Amino acid sequence: MHMAAGSAGAFGAYQVTKSRKAACATAVALGVGKELYDSTGRGNVEAMDIVATAVPCLTLAIEF
Numbered sequence: 001m002h003m004a005a006g007s008a009g010a011f012g013a014y015q016v017t018k019s020r021k022a023a024c025a026t027a028v029a030l031g032v033g034k035e036l037y038d039s040t041g042r043g044n045v046e047a048m049d050i051v052a053t054a055v056p057c058l059t060l061a062i063e064f
Contacts, residue, residue: 002052005030010057024057 031053
């Protein structure tokens, strides 16, 4: 789920900005945001979830 969310967010950001940096920043922001949400007592905070959300930006190149 985390990798799918990171991929979708990065893809969407890239389509709008055409910037790989913005795509990666979006994936990381989604991961951090989800863990901040979890920290309010609505889930389990796990740092590796941030990594799992950001991995697609490190492993996938978006080129057309």
